Every structure is written in structure tokens, then in C-alpha cells.
Amino acid sequence: MSLTSRAPRTARTSRRLRVALVAAASAGLIGAALPSPQPLGIGDPLFPQLGNPGYDVLAYDIALTYRGDNTKPMDALTKIDARATDRLGRVNLDFTHGTVHAVEVDGRPAEFALSGEDLVVEPARAVGPGERFRVTVTHTSDPAGPRNTGGWVRTGDGLAMANQADAAHRVFPGNDHPADKAYFTFRVSAPKDLTVVANGQLVAHALSGGIRTWMYRGSHPMATELAQVSIGRSTVVRRTGPHGLPLRDVVPSADADRLEPWLKRTPDHLEWMESKVGRYPFETYGVLVADADTGFELETQTLSLFERSLFTRGGLPRWFVESIMVHELAHHWFGNSVSPRRWADLWLNEGHATWYEALYAEETAKQPLERRMRQAYLDSDRWRAAGGPPAAPRPPAAGQKISLFRPVVYDGSALVLYALRQEIGKAAFERLERRWVDQYAHGTASTEDFVRLASQEAGRDLTAFMKGWLYGEHTPKMPGHPEWRSKAPAKGSTKAPAPSAKR
Numbered sequence: 470m471s472l473t474s475r476a477p478r479t480a481r482t483s484r485r486l487r488v489a490l491v492a493a494a495s496a497g498l499i500g501a502a503l504p505s506p507q508p509l510g511i512g513d514p515l516f517p518q519l520g521n522p523g524y525d526v527l528a529y530d531i532a533l534t535y536r537g538d539n540t541k542p543m544d545a546l547t548k549i550d551a552r553a554t555d556r557l558g559r560v561n562l563d564f565t566h567g568t569v570h571a572v573e574v575d576g577r578p579a580e581f582a583l584s585g586e587d588l589v590v591e592p593a594r595a596v597g598p599g600e601r602f603r604v605t606v607t608h609t610s611d612p613a614g615p616r617n618t619g620g621w622v623r624t625g626d627g628l629a630m631a632n633q634a635d636a637a638h639r640v641f642p643g644n645d646h647p648a649d650k651a652y653f654t655f656r657v658s659a660p661k662d663l664t665v666v667a668n669g670q671l672v673a674h675a676l677s678g679g680i681r682t683w684m685y686r687g688s689h690p691m692a693t694e695l696a697q698v699s700i701g702r703s704t705v706v707r708r709t710g711p712h713g714l715p716l717r718d719v720v721p722s723a724d725a726d727r728l729e730p731w732l733k734r735t736p737d738h739l740e741w742m743e744s745k746v747g748r749y750p751f752e753t754y755g756v757l758v759a760d761a762d763t764g765f766e767l768e769t770q771t772l773s774l775f776e777r778s779l780f781t782r783g784g785l786p787r788w789f790v791e792s793i794m795v796h797e798l799a800h801h802w803f804g805n806s807v808s809p810r811r812w813a814d815l816w817l818n819e820g821h822a823t824w825y826e827a828l829y830a831e832e833t834a835k836q837p838l839e840r841r842m843r844q845a846y847l848d849s850d851r852w853r854a855a856g857g858p859p860a861a862p863r864p865p866a867a868g869q870k871i872s873l874f875r876p877v878v879y880d881g882s883a884l885v886l887y888a889l890r891q892e893i894g895k896a897a898f899e900r901l902e903r904r905w906v907d908q909y910a911h912g913t914a915s916t917e918d919f920v921r922l923a924s925q926e927a928g929r930d931l932t933a934f935m936k937g938w939l940y941g942e943h944t945p946k947m948p949g950h951p952e953w954r955s956k957a958p959a960k961g962s963t964k965a966p967a968p969s970a971k972r
Contacts, residue, residue, distance in 0.1 A: 524551045
């Protein structure tokens with residue numbers, strides 16, 4: 470895409486960059502011109518242009534002004550504190566679906582242009598390796614757009630966020646890849662009759678006329694995909710969890726009494742998860758119930774997003790609903806605290822969350838784990854044919870990013886954990902799980918890290934065993950169950966199953 474065709478998307482196209490592009494087009498000057506602004510990416514095989522090289526984000530400070538209409542763009546100001554890892558003549562940020570009004574680097578005006586889904590910033594001076602710097606972007610954050618593109622979710626009374634896998638940069642500029650976690654502060658102004666919640670804890674709020682400003686801050690680093698801001702006519706229900714953990718559930722005010730039987734189960738869910746893998750890793754937890762039809766639930770950090778209909782439509786067994794609640798809670802250990810180093814490591818997030826979902830159903834509702842795993846084994850070869858093996862999934866379909874969330878990364882990946890437990894024994898497996906979330910807490914980790922740690926816990930090299938389960942075209946034999954068979958995919962069939970409602 471040329472800079473000219475991008476110009477309507479920004480209120481000020483950088484004069485310096487325009488001049489550079491004109492010069493580059495001139496045969497006589499092309500050798501002296503700067504390269505054209507272009508999206509970079511960190512080379513993730515599934516999302517090649519996601520994330521940006523050359524720096525590490527330390528903190529985001531994001532201010533939003535909501536005026537009561539969830540179809541209109543909001544004024545926004547994003548401040549990004551970062552440390553350069555290379556010399557940077559330009560800084561690329563992931564950003565799209567918004568208008569950029571101005572950019573500063575360390576308080577000085579900077580030139581900028583939009584290229585693809587990148588905001589390319591040229592500071593007044595280059596940033597040297599090891600230097601800390603701040604990028605300040607004045608922009609809009611636009612909730613309009615197709616429902617399946619992610620980012621803002623329009624609810625019946627306001628907004629919420631659903632940024633997984635690659636949609637945070639539809640909301641704010643940043644380094645939109647889970648490999649670069651950072652601390653977040655949100656400052657949101659909204660009409661005083663609305664309630665604002667966000668990741669972390671409320672640290673301040675102030676009323677000025679008819680506008681209330683809320684400030685939330687997280688105590689631990691977070692991936693951009695896990696960011697959450699909810700604005701609406703909500704009630705915040707508070708209670709206490711294990712070890713005095715403050716819990717806050719956020720629900721449509723009209724549904725507070727109706728939802729209470731579900732919400733009050735969270736302390737028990739936390740106690741159950743802690744009995745499996747150790748202490749909850751964050752400063753608070755809660756359930757955010759949105760009046761929206763998203764088609765999924767989502768583990769946004771410290772405040773998991775759920776569709777209202779999961780709890781209100783009726784017809785779903787109680788154990789099923791609770792197991793989905795446990796699924797999103799389990800992500801706070803697997804995916805939120807220990808985040809994937811690349812998107813192919815997604816199986817570690819979803820496989821573990823599905824594992825504890827199924828284990829909870831077995832232990833509390835007599836839904837046999839082995840029966841579910843046998844069914845997963847039956848379907849596994851078809852899932853692998855349609856979407857790739859668990860640790861080497863095929864890229865999502867063009868324009869359908871959530872198609873990455875296929876059955877193979879859920880039950881297909883929980884099946885890998887079942888096979889591992891069968892191979893090394895229950896005691897070693899349970900030690901591995903606790904060690905994994907402890908050793909990599911609040912950081913990132915890869916499939917290779919997991920295989921290495923599993924080998925250490927087992928006392929032998931599991932590389933060859935895990936290779937077939939993680940990367941094989943066909944599902945290996947199940948230890949302890951040689952009679953299990955996987956149904957072969959239909960000849961020539963590679964059509965992917967519909968994405969899961971869970972994330």
C-alpha cells in the first residue's frame with residue numbers, strides 16, 4: 470500500500486516521510502533517500518508482521534475518553550515507555566483502525582506514517598542501544614467495525630475488549646505480541662452514571678461535573694492480547710477469595726441477583742486450582758459478564774470475559790458452565806502468567822486450560838476424563854489433518870484470525886498432556902505442572918522449554934516421545950491404551966473445524 474492511499478487514515482501525514490518517499494521515487498536521489506516506511510514484525514510464523522524488533526516495552530499508560538456512544542471513536546492518548554535493544558532510526562508500532570493526530574518521542578514532536586498495520590515513527594534523533602525512551606501517541610480508538618475482527622466489543626450498554634490473538638492494536642498502538650509483556654495503566658473518562666473497570670486494581674477515581682475518571686494499574690506484566698477495559702451500566706460485586714485475595718465481579722446491573730449463584734462459585738474454583746498448581750499468581754480476580762454475543766469466553770488478565778448468555782440461556786448443565794469458568798481461570802497460570810513465546814506455543818495455553826476444565830468436571834461432576842480423552846484420540850488425526858499438529862498449527866484463514874482456535878489446540882492439546890501423564894506417571898506430571906508455573910511465572914516460555922522441563926522431571930530425555938505428540942501428522946500410540954484408534958481423515962479433506970467458543 471502506498472503512502473498516498475494511506476493518507477486518509479491519519480490527520481497528519483509526516484512531511485519528512487512524504488519528502489523521503491518522493492525522493493526515493495526519483496532515480497537521481499534514490500541512493501540518498503531513507504527506505505519507505507514499512508511494517509516489520511518479529512517473524513512469528515503464524516503472524517509474520519505482528520510485534521516489532523529493536524525494543525522492549527516496559528510500560529503502557531493508556532487514556533481513553535468515552536462520551537456515551539459505543540459506535541463513535543474515542544479520543545485516546547497512549548504513552549509507551551521502552552528500552553531500545555538496537556539502534557533505532559525509526560520505531561514501528563502495531564496500530565490500525567484509528568486516526569493518529571500527533572506523535573512525540575521523549576517530549577519532542579516526531580514524524581510518522583501508517584504502513585499496513587504499523588505506525589512508523591521517526592524520532593528527531595536516533596535512539597541508541599540500551600537507551601530508554603517514551604513514545605506518546607495522540608489518536609482515536611474506534612469501536613466500529615466487523616464483530617469478528619476483535620478489539621472493542623460493543624455491548625448492550627457500552628464496551629469491553631477482546632484482543633486475542635492480534636487485535637489489541639485495533640484499540641491502542643503498541644508491540645502487539647505476547648513475547649513482549651509490559652506493565653499497564655488505564656485512565657478512562659466516562660459519563661458519571663457508567664462504571665469503568667480494567668485489568669488490575671482501581672488506584673484512583675475523580676468526578677468533575679458529569680464525567681468520572683477511573684485509573685487502574687496492574688501489578689504484573691501483561692501481554693497486549695490480555696488487556697481489558699469495560700464501560701457500562703454495571704455492578705461490581707466484591708468478595709474475598711483464598712488467602713484474602715480480593716475478588717471483583719462485574720455484571721450488568723439488571724442481572725446482579727440472577728448471576729450471583731454462579732459468581733459465588735469463584736472462591737471454590739480458586740481453591741481447587743490452587744490445590745493443583747499452587748497459589749493464584751495475580752493481585753485480584755473476577756468475572757466480567759458482558760451483554761454481548763461474542764461466541765467465546767476470554768481470559769483477559771485478572772478479569773475474565775464471559776458472554777451473559779452462558780449463564781442465562783438455560784439448558785446447559787451446571788457442571789459444564791462451571792468447567793468453562795475454571796477453563797478461563799486456569800489460563801491465569803497457563804497463558805497469562807506463563808505466556809507463549811510465539812503463537813505456535815498456543816497449545817500450552819489452551820491445552821492446559823482444557824486439561825483443568827476436564828479434570829474439574831471429573832472430580833466434581835463425575836464426568837470421566839478418560840472418556841473425554843478417548844474421544845479426543847478418536848478425532849485427533851482428523852484435527853491434525855485440518856489444522857496441523859498441536860505445536861505446529863497452520864496459520865489462520867485470511868481475514869479469520871480466530872480460526873486459529875481449532876479443536877486441535879483444545880482437546881487435541883489436552884490429549885498431549887494426558888499422554889505425557891500416562892508416560893511419566895501422575896506424581897511426576899503433577900510436579901511438572903507446579904514447577905512450570907513457578908519457574909516461568911510472569912514471563913514467557915516455549916514448547917522447547919516445556920519438553921526440557923518435563924524431561925528433567927521424568928529423569929530421562931522425552932524429546933523423541935514428545936515430538937510425535939506435538940509435531941506428528943498422525944497421533945502416536947497412547948501409552949497404556951494400545952487399543953485406542955484415531956479415525957482417519959476423509960481423503961483430500963483439509964477443511965478446518967469451526968473455531969472453539971473458548972479461548
